[in-house]
Amino acid sequence: MIRIQQVKLPIEHSEDDLRDKAAELLKVTKEQIKSLSIFRKSIDARKKDDIMFIYALDVELYNDIKISKRNNNISVVEPFIYEIEVSGEKLINKRPVIVGSGPAGLFCALLLAEKGYNPIVIERGKKVKDRIKDIEKFWKDGTLNESSNIQFGEGGAGTFSDGKLNTLIKDRSKRGKRVLEEFVEAGAPSEILYVNKPHIGTDLLRDVIVNIRKKVIDLGGTFRFEECVTDICAKDDNLYRIITENDIIDTDILVLAIGHSARDTFEMLNKKVKIEPKPFAIGVRIEHPQSMIDEGQYGELAGHPNLGPADYKFVHKCKNGRSVYSFCMCPGGMVTGSSSEKGGVVTNGMSFYDRDLENANSAVVVTVNPQDFGGDDALAGIEFQRKLEQKAFEIGGCNYRAPVQLYKDFVDKKASNSFGNIYPTYRPGSTFANLWDCLPDFVCESLVEGISAFGTWLKGFDRPDSVLTGVETRTSSPVRIVREEDMQSNIKGIYPCGEGSGYAGGIMSAAIDGLKVAEFIIKTYKPMEKINSKK
Structure with a gap:
């Protein structure tokens, strides 16, 4: 099997174009190709006016050809086989x-x-x-x-x-x-x-x-x-x-x-x-219009059916030494009520296969370490999570409605009183509150800095009416x-x-x-x- 890396084609190419390009790179005719399959496919959107698909292709030929060692993008590979033999005694x-x-x-x-x-x-x-x-x-x-x-x-x-x-x-x-x-x-x-x-x-x-x-x-x-x-x-x-x-x-x-x-x-x-105990991360869910994310990532080609809904992944190192990062990004999805204990509010994100809902959401979270948990017990991280979830439950109205806040009001440390052009998708429902009342100050300060930094990379990420929903605490095991x-x-x-x-x-x-x-x-x-x- 021959693998060809870095095969670039425009987003509106056809299946025949793949075969033509493979034949061109291998310097053979299309008729010499016995089979062709996609090993990897990704999007190169660095140039918004020239977005390309990048492929790695696996090609089988009817006749062997000599592969030049000087071309790192073409190589011979072995077929994938995963087989485990029973060898225990x-x-x-x-x-x-x-x-x-x-x-x-x-x-x-x-x-x-x-x-x-x-x-x-x-x-x-x-x-x-x-x-x-x-x-x-x-x-x-x-x-x-x-x-x-x-x-x-x-x-x-x-x-x-x-x-x-x-x-x-x-x-x-x-x-x-x-x-x-x-x-x-x-x-x-x-x-x-x-x-x-x-x-x-x-x-x-x-x-x-x-x-x-x-x-x-x-x-x-x-x-x-x-x-x-x-x-x-x-x-x-x-x-x-x-x-x-x-x-x-x-x-x-x-x-x-x-x-x-x-x-x-x-x-x-x-x-x-x-x-x-082990480190994990805590924070909030943030929601934007999916159309805004598409435009930020794909420019004028936003909405093209071959591209689908855009996503993002951001990391920022804060002045206080904490890392802020986006997590579990759900294009065209919804924020979900994910509690598993009575008296606690927990958020998560969910998308269907088509990712066709109006809002995009992701967690924006801040790293926390065992030193932050307030105890030496192995389970101190669990209690740390639980207290935040219970506080979110309390300020949300004690009925599993989640506390929500617009980003501009989060920066100003005051509860919101109306939405802008973005509405929360969280179920069972939401209540305006000040998220500083249920998250540690160092987390909130880091979120403000991180979301502002993300806004320099994706236009509109830090828009004033972005909706923050709390709390995201179950990012990984504590x-x-x-x-x-x-x-x-x-x-x-x-x-x-x-x-x-x-x-x-x-x-x-x-x-x-x-x-x-x-x-x-x-x-x-x-x-x-x-x-x-x-x-």
Whole structure:
């Protein structure tokens, strides 16, 4: 296979133009090309009057040609193969248990099921179909189900997000490619295999997650919904049992693929395994017209159907040493009520696949460190989050309505009394308030500086009527469950995994970590010969 990098074409090119360009660069005729596929596709919008698509193309020819070593953009590559051999020698007597059905838990379960380990997946929340009803009820009238919400349930928090699949981690093992292929097999659009910033959208992701669950079941796995782990039992630092609300399960292997909001589980685990606080970020959601973002990024070509809705990603280092950055940007999306505890307001962002709603939103957040938490306990970050969420609940009216403020009034530290041309999308609703009353001063000061800086990079980002909605506190886990080189905690048999355990930050990195943990289990243990009646 020959890979051609840096293939540039105008945004209105045809499929034939791709083949013509590949033939030109390889100095062959189009007829010599046996197959052509897109390996990567991105947008170069640095010149607003000359926006281009940039491709990496994989080409197979009928006849071999000599590749010049002087051209770094043309090379021979090997086809992608992800294959894990079962090589473990240690016998397991009980089925492995995975706690959490988010991306980490799902992909760990999928690989284990494929290799004959018949995993049990325990999820405190409900299946997607029932979870949707609980979330809609909360958005409608503020009735919160603490076990079935944006944070808890089938697919994890990412199920109700933009469904972004990009990641900053290096993926030399090609696990990420495997994850994307599984998503496509489960119903995601095939373009996620090659676009630079892939996303599925919450509407499509809900079906994809269900299809992966069904595949795991077909391969011998079991899912137990609406069941929460309440205790773990170990002897001589070796796991032998877990206890749930409904059952006692003997097992040698427990994968902790819990979400970053599983606070009661963290409290239980803190008495059993080594946990340490970790940095995360807090702030607000900011909303602008999507048309403004499009114009800022694409100029006169804004709205072109081949470009789609524009996004952004900004980072600013403040004078106080803090970093301010945009996070989880949702083009054409909405801000969502994402509480999981009574008496607290939490925001998140969500987009459908078409990203066709009026507003763009993203979190704008400020880094916080364990020194900011006001305590030395491993769970001090959780309490830090909780206090901010409770304060937002209070100033929002104690009914899960979120406090909102226009940017110009946020700068002036006064509550707003009317909207400009941008209206908040947050459900269950919003209340004018002063966000300085529910966020630390250093966070607010950093947000003012950061949003002002972002406005120099994207015209209108700091417009006076930009709507800020508080609070964004669940950017990543506030703790890390310590694991050794063998992926286990201080209690052998317990494998911390994914975002909640502190080893991932999004759908892709969590899914990749799930595969990574499954690989270690496969390299250590033999699958059981047969699971008697799948107990």
